Amino acid sequence: MPAFAPPMARTNRVAPLRARLCGFRAVCLRCSSLRASARCVVAPCQPARKPHTRARSTEEYRLNVSASHLVLIPSYNPGARVYDTVRAARRQWTPVWVVVDGSSDDSAAGLQEMAATDPGLRVVVLPENVGKGAAVLHGLDLAANEGFTHALTMDSDGQHPADLIPSFMAASMAAPGCMVLGVPVFDASAPNLRVQGRKLSNAWANLETLWMGIGDSLYGFRVYPIEPLRQVMRGQRWMRRFDFDPEAVVRLCWRGVRPINLPAPVKYLTAAEGGVSHFNYLRDNILLTWMHARLLLGFLLRLPLLIGRRFTGN
Numbered sequence: 001m002p003a004f005a006p007p008m009a010r011t012n013r014v015a016p017l018r019a020r021l022c023g024f025r026a027v028c029l030r031c032s033s034l035r036a037s038a039r040c041v042v043a044p045c046q047p048a049r050k051p052h053t054r055a056r057s058t059e060e061y062r063l064n065v066s067a068s069h070l071v072l073i074p075s076y077n078p079g080a081r082v083y084d085t086v087r088a089a090r091r092q093w094t095p096v097w098v099v100v101d102g103s104s105d106d107s108a109a110g111l112q113e114m115a116a117t118d119p120g121l122r123v124v125v126l127p128e129n130v131g132k133g134a135a136v137l138h139g140l141d142l143a144a145n146e147g148f149t150h151a152l153t154m155d156s157d158g159q160h161p162a163d164l165i166p167s168f169m170a171a172s173m174a175a176p177g178c179m180v181l182g183v184p185v186f187d188a189s190a191p192n193l194r195v196q197g198r199k200l201s202n203a204w205a206n207l208e209t210l211w212m213g214i215g216d217s218l219y220g221f222r223v224y225p226i227e228p229l230r231q232v233m234r235g236q237r238w239m240r241r242f243d244f245d246p247e248a249v250v251r252l253c254w255r256g257v258r259p260i261n262l263p264a265p266v267k268y269l270t271a272a273e274g275g276v277s278h279f280n281y282l283r284d285n286i287l288l289t290w291m292h293a294r295l296l297l298g299f300l301l302r303l304p305l306l307i308g309r310r311f312t313g314n
Helices: 083-090 107-116 132-146 162-173 193-206 226-234 244-254 281-312
Strands: 026-028 042-044 069-075 097-103 122-128 150-153 179-186 222-225 260-266
Touching: 026 150, 069 083, 069 162, 083 097, 083 107, 083 162, 097 107, 097 132, 107 122, 122 132, 132 150, 132 226, 132 244, 150 162, 150 244, 162 179, 162 222, 179 244, 193 244, 193 281, 222 226, 222 244, 226 244, 244 281
Parallel strands: 069 097, 069 150, 097 122, 179 260
Antiparallel strands: 026 042, 150 222, 179 222
């Protein structure tokens, strides 16, 4: 019996799997609840070098399989680190989708080679770079068409903790109407300017949502409900590049999607460790400043509605 189901299998087609203990509550793959019935299957809830591919044993990928929740990884010129990132995600979850955002570092070919021997991995290659938000939206549209309801997004450069995927997915399955946000736990590798700068962005995001509880507005390791996010993004032209993460949480809060905050370590890798950063302090801070100016105007227009929610608890 295969260790995983094909990534586009519907819920009623998921092959029965053997339940195993995993340090958190079991999740029903048929109904995505935390309570299994007799009819439910239970499981715990530089150019890039091409990866070394080999046949995988069923023991290596004894996974959490879901027909409602998938891992979605946007990727742009990440270097060789992307292969370790995808392998780590695959050890934790099925399915994993990677959207290659017009990369020119040959990582697309390496990822496609991995997917050729791994039915739980899907690689989508965009012909040109369209930005992180646009790449995520492309993946969300495909996922919605396949019947998925939630997506965990994570970066392809190895900064995010793949081992926390199951616990974030379990939190989402327990409260499917919410978004699950990672709150970064920094180590000594974090640049102080980045750490202090995000405090300002977090303050603005909480003001713009009347303090609905956004733990961190910039950390991209999070689980979104797909349909509300697609509606938000299709409703305006923004959120297509680096402004995607903070604007997504603010606009989802405006729609009544409440945040659940969970701590998650983040590691800033050096160039010697294979770390790649596309953050440009001038360009991206100008983009964030313009974004918060727009969001502040939107906040003022929605202020009566937000105040009403605060008093009614809705």
